[in-house]
Amino acid sequence: MISFELMVLAAALAGLMIASIARAFLGPTTPDRLVALDTTNTLVTAGLVVLGAAFKAVIYIDVAIVYAMLAFVSTLFISKYLEDKK
Amino acid sequence: MAILAIAFIFAFLFYLALTAGSGNLLFWSIEELVFGLVFAYLAAILSVRLFKAAGVKPSAKMLSPKRWLLFFVYLIGPFFLELTKANIDVAKRVVTKKIKPGIVKISPGLKTDFGTTLLANSITLTPGTLTVDINKKKELFVHWIWVESKHPKIEQVCSSFPKWIRRITE
Amino acid sequence: MIFVIYTLLTIGLLFQGLGVLALHRFPDVYTRLHGATKCTTFGSIFIYLAIILYGIQLVLEGQPQFGVLSVHTLIVLALLLATNPTGAHAIARSAYRSGVKPKNAVVDDLKGEMK
Numbered sequence: 001m002i003s004f005e006l007m008v009l010a011a012a013l014a015g016l017m018i019a020s021i022a023r024a025f026l027g028p029t030t031p032d033r034l035v036a037l038d039t040t041n042t043l044v045t046a047g048l049v050v051l052g053a054a055f056k057a058v059i060y061i062d063v064a065i066v067y068a069m070l071a072f073v074s075t076l077f078i079s080k081y082l083e084d085k086k
Numbered sequence: 087m088a089i090l091a092i093a094f095i096f097a098f099l100f101y102l103a104l105t106a107g108s109g110n111l112l113f114w115s116i117e118e119l120v121f122g123l124v125f126a127y128l129a130a131i132l133s134v135r136l137f138k139a140a141g142v143k144p145s146a147k148m149l150s151p152k153r154w155l156l157f158f159v160y161l162i163g164p165f166f167l168e169l170t171k172a173n174i175d176v177a178k179r180v181v182t183k184k185i186k187p188g189i190v191k192i193s194p195g196l197k198t199d200f201g202t203t204l205l206a207n208s209i210t211l212t213p214g215t216l217t218v219d220i221n222k223k224k225e226l227f228v229h230w231i232w233v234e235s236k237h238p239k240i241e242q243v244c245s246s247f248p249k250w251i252r253r254i255t256e
Numbered sequence: 257m258i259f260v261i262y263t264l265l266t267i268g269l270l271f272q273g274l275g276v277l278a279l280h281r282f283p284d285v286y287t288r289l290h291g292a293t294k295c296t297t298f299g300s301i302f303i304y305l306a307i308i309l310y311g312i313q314l315v316l317e318g319q320p321q322f323g324v325l326s327v328h329t330l331i332v333l334a335l336l337l338a339t340n341p342t343g344a345h346a347i348a349r350s351a352y353r354s355g356v357k358p359k360n361a362v363v364d365d366l367k368g369e370m371k
Contacts, residue, residue: 002258002261002310005262005265006265009265009269009303012269013269013272016272016273016276019276019279019280020276020279022280023279023280023288029285029351029356030354031285031347031350031351031354031356032285032288034347034350034351035279035285035288035289035292035347036279036292038292038293038343038344038347039275039276039279039292039296042296042297042300042336042340043272043276043296045300045332045336046268046272046299046300046303046304049303049304049307049329049332050303050307052307052325053307053310053311053325056314056322056325058322058324058325058328061325061328061329061332062104062328064332065104065328065331065332065335068332068335068336068339069335069339071339071343072335072339072342072343075343075346075347076342076343076346078350079343079346079347079349079350080346080350082350082351082353082354083349083350083353083354085354103327103331104328104331106323106324106327107321107323107324107327169294169297169298170298172294172298173271173274173294173295173298176274176278176290176291176294176295177271177274177295179290179291180274180277180278180281180282180291180295183281183282185282185283185287187284187286187287187358187359188358188364189358189364206341206345207338207341207342207345208341210293210341210344210345211293211294211297211341214290216286216289216290216293216344216345216348217341217345217348218286218345218348218349218352219348219349219352229286229289229290229348229358231287231290
C-alpha cells in the first residue's frame, strides 16, 4: 500500500531533478552549474533510498551510499579544478 | 601503532554496520567477518599513511565517550533547532526575494582543526550563513544573506555554536 | 505510525522543492548555494527519517530482514550530514577564487585578504 505512495514520491523527486538540471543548462557561470549538479546528486541519493523502500530492496540503499560518496568526491574534484584554472 | 589499532577498529565497526544481517553468527556470516578483518586492516594502513602525508596530528581526545555524548546532544539539541530556523528563514527569502548579501570575517578562536571544521559545517547549515574561505589564523569568511552589521559579533553569526564546540573538542 | 511517516515524507518533499526553487529565484552563486544546501539537506533528513521509521515498522510487523533497511539509511543520513556542507564550502571557495564576485554585496572582507 505504502509502496505506491513511495513511488509517487520518487517520481516527484525525478521532476525536481529535471528542474535542477535546467539550472545546470541555464547557469551563466561554471560554479552555477556545479551548484545545480550538487543539488541533483542530493536528489538522486534521496530518490534511490525512496525507491529502495518502495521495492523493499536493500541493494538500492547500498547503491545510494556509494553514489553519495562518489558525488562528494566529484564535487570536490571539480571545485579544485576550477580553483586552479583561475 | 596505537593509531593503526584505532583506525582498524573503526574501519571494522563500519564494515560490520554495512554487512549486518548477512548470516547467522549473531548477525554476520563467517565469510563477511574474515573479509571485514582483511579490508579493515588494508583501510587502516592506507588511512594512517594518508594522515601522515597530510600532516594531521592525531589526538586521543575524541575517544572519550563523554565527548561523543555531548556531540549527539549538540546534534539533536541546538543544532537541529537552528537548522529548522534556517530553513524557515530561507523559505521566506525564496518566496519574497528579500536579500542583502555580503562577506564578513569572524574569528571564533578554536584551537583544533576538527573543531574548526565542525563549526564551518554547522555555520553552513544554519540561518543565512555560508562559509566561503578560511585563512591561516583559523578565521572564517562567512557569506551572510542578510548583513546586520559590517563587523558582527560571533553570537550574531553562529549563536552558541563555538561554546558547544569548545566543550566537545577541547 | 503510518501517519507520522506520511507527514515526514511530505515535509521532506516540500523542502526539496524549495531548494530547487531557490536555484531558480536567487541572483548569484552564493545565494543559490544557501537555498540549495540548506533546503535539500533538511528535506533529505526528513525523507530518510521516514524511511528509517518504515523499516522499523516492517520489523515490528514480523519481517526482521528489513532492519537492514533502517541501518543502511542511517548510514546514508550520517554521510549526507558530513558531506553536503563540505561540498557547499568547496564550491563557494572555488567560485570566489575563480573570480565570481557576490552580486550587490554590502560588504566584502575577503577581497583584501586574497591579493
